[in-house]
Every structure is written in C-alpha cells, then in structure tokens.
Amino acid sequence: MVEISEKSRALGELLAKDLGNGRSSYTRYLGRANARLRNFHEAEDFVSDFYLKAISKAGLYRYPIVELNDRQLGGWLNCVFRNLIIDCFKKRKEKCFQDVDESLYEKKAMEESLSERIIRHEREEKVRREIERLPAKYKGITILYDLMEKTGKEVAEITGEKHTTVRGRVSISRRILRRNLELVGA
DSSP, X not given: OOOOOHHHXXXXXXXXXXXXXXXXXXXXXXHHHHHHHOOHHHHHHHHHXXXXXXXXXXXXXXXXXXXXXXXXXXXXXXXXXXXXXXXHHHHXXXXXXXXXHHHHHHHHHHHHHHHHHHHHHHHHHHHHHHHHHSOHHHHHHHIIIIISOOOHHHHHHHHTOOHHHHHHHHHHHHHHHHHHHHHHTO
C-alpha cells in the first residue's frame, strides 16, 4: 500500500474543498485548462495530472502545506499549474513541428516520386523512339549496351564485332541520340 504523507493528505483535502459560490478548485482548474488547451478531454487529463503532480510535490515544498493559508496555497498551485501548462505547450509544439515536418517530407517525397516517375517515363519514351530511328549498326549496339546493360565485351561477343568497334559505335550513337533529343526538346 502506498503511504501518503501528511502534507500530501492536507493538500488533497484543501484541493477538494469548496471555494465558495459552488465552484470547487477542480472546476476552476478544469475551466482554466480547457480555455488554454481548447480540448475538454485533454483538459480533464491535464487537471488530473496537475493534481497528482501537486500532491506528489507537496512533500518537497519548503514550507509546511498545512500551515499555508488559502491565498498562499492558491499562489503555489497557480505556479505549479502555469509551469505544467508551459511544459504541455512545449511538448505539443515539438510534437506539432515534428508531425508537420514528417508529413511535409512524406508529401513532398510522394509528389516528387510521382512527378519524377512521369517525367522519367516521358523521357524514356522519347529516348526509345530516337533509338528506333538510329541506323541499324548503332541501334543494336545501343540497345544491348544502354538498355540491356551489357558490358562492351559482352556486346562484342554477341555482335561479333571488336571491342573497340563496339565502344566507338556506342559513343557515336550516344552523340546522335543527344543531338536528336536536344532537337526534340527532351
């Protein structure tokens, strides 16, 4: 069983007492928390946490809680409340910025990937059309070397050409493709 100190018990009794005009301290702090947090359920949780924090910290307070008058106790509770609200907003702000950064990054990545895919697809189509327009001696080598990603030696073995001839034709076909794609606007 958890042992409650005398200070904590006294503070709990003071928190539970009626403040006059039918309002308890709980209602008062709930209203203040709701006004600042703008979410009733979050405000209820906050006030519960506030009460627990205040009761647990009562034993650490340098003056005996029992000897404080209502005004002094209210000042102390208001400081605890204010500090907890500030902490809550700091956490909320950090989480908010973290969520915003993550969602913007994800959204940007999705948009970029979609737009990049569309651009890449259009560019590939233009390149394929221009490869089809190449003379036969360059077209086969370009398809093997650039599209099928074969090495120069592999292309030489497949076509029966010398390795230096394959490299020369790849270079010439790329130059032709670059010039034709610039004319097309790709």
